[in-house]
Amino acid sequence: DQQVKQNSPSLSVQEGRISILNCDYTNSMFDYFLWYKKYPAEGPTFLISISSIKDKNEDGRFTVFLNKSAKHLSLHIVPSQPGDSAVYFCAASARDTGNQFYFGTGTSLTVIP
Amino acid sequence: KAGVTQTPRYLIKTRGQQVTLSCSPISGHRSVSWYQQTPGQGLQFLFEYFSETQRNKGNFPGRFSGRQFSNSRSEMNVSTLELGDSALYLCASSISGTGYGYTFGSGTRLTVV
Numbered sequence: 001d002q003q004v005k006q007n008s009p010s011l012s013v014q015e016g017r018i019s020i021l022n023c024d025y026t027n028s029m030f031d032y033f034l035w036y037k038k039y040p041a042e043g044p045t046f047l048i049s050i051s052s053i054k055d056k057n058e059d060g061r062f063t064v065f066l067n068k069s070a071k072h073l074s075l076h077i078v079p080s081q082p083g084d085s086a087v088y089f090c091a092a093s094a095r096d097t098g099n100q101f102y103f104g105t106g107t108s109l110t111v112i113p
Numbered sequence: 114k115a116g117v118t119q120t121p122r123y124l125i126k127t128r129g130q131q132v133t134l135s136c137s138p139i140s141g142h143r144s145v146s147w148y149q150q151t152p153g154q155g156l157q158f159l160f161e162y163f164s165e166t167q168r169n170k171g172n173f174p175g176r177f178s179g180r181q182f183s184n185s186r187s188e189m190n191v192s193t194l195e196l197g198d199s200a201l202y203l204c205a206s207s208i209s210g211t212g213y214g215y216t217f218g219s220g221t222r223l224t225v226v
Contacts, residue, residue: 002155036217043117043203043217044156089156100169101215103148103156 003027004092006104014112019077021107023090026071030092030102035064035075038087038106047088048075080111115139117206117218125224131192134221138185138206144168145187146215147179150201159202162187163209191223199225 005024013019021035031052036044050057050064050073057064063076077084087106118137126132138145147159158171162181179189185206191198202221207214 004155006155036215041219043205043219044215045217046215091156100158100161100171101146102158105153105155 002105003030004090004102004104006088006090006107008107009105010108010110012110012112013080015082016079019075019080019084019109019111021075021077021088021090021109023073023075023104024071025073025092025102027092027094027102028071029094029096031095032093033064033066033073034091034101035062036089036091036103037084038089044089077109080109082111082113085109085111117204117216119202119204119218119221121221122219123222123224125226126194127226128194128196130194131190132194132223134189134191134202134204134223136187136189136204136206136218138187138204139216142206142208142216143185144207144209145181145185146205146207147187147189148203148205149173150203150220151199156203159189194225196225199223 003026034049035047037047038044048059048062066073087108089103089106091101091103093101120135144163146161148156150156161169165181176192181187204218205215
């Protein structure tokens with residue numbers, strides 16, 4: 001049962017444009033969300049997080065938006081750069097599941113120069 | 114500082130065999146979590162160890178087990194291997210177990226033939 005879903009397996013964007021990666025979740029108890037980025041042959045690296053008390057968190061070119069009523073979060077990358085080409089995973093957790101994080105299946109982003 | 118080290122990087126085993134994977138966390142990190150990554154399933158949580166105790170467990174059969182040593186190094190064991198166990202196994206360490214503090218290793222690619 002996939003509690004965190006990334007319905008777009010891949011996304012291509014022109015360099016300089018905005019990349020929008022989407023993530024949906026089903027468990028209303030989730031209260032902490034993260035995005036990870038993964039290059040081939042490397043482990044995922046933490047990118048940005050947001051707690052359920054906020055609806056937006058920004059870090060440089062990366063912004064995460066959370067819509068609790070829709071159980072939806074998105075990652076915006078502006079402007080997109082070729083080095084952003086990677087697989088992006090969203091993850092969620094709830095206080096009552098301790099330190100268990102539920103990951104989506106990932107979206108492969110390709111930024112075209 | 115040294116990152117999370119997983120050994121071996123690649124492994125080929127035959128159905129029915131057992132395998133042990135190793136993870137050395139970042140110095141000072143007491144929490145080690147294990148994830149299985151397969152195409153189409155994303156990262157699935159296996160278990161988390163903190164100070165040599167299993168603190169949380171995902172929904173995997175009992176063939177999957179782990180342990181953590183006093184130096185925080187962790188091992189994961191899979192007995193009676195099945196073809197479906199072929200996957201990338203990722204280890205993540207953190208100081209306390211919160212996902213934003215995760216540092217992932219590069220993983221062990223297990224192929225069962």
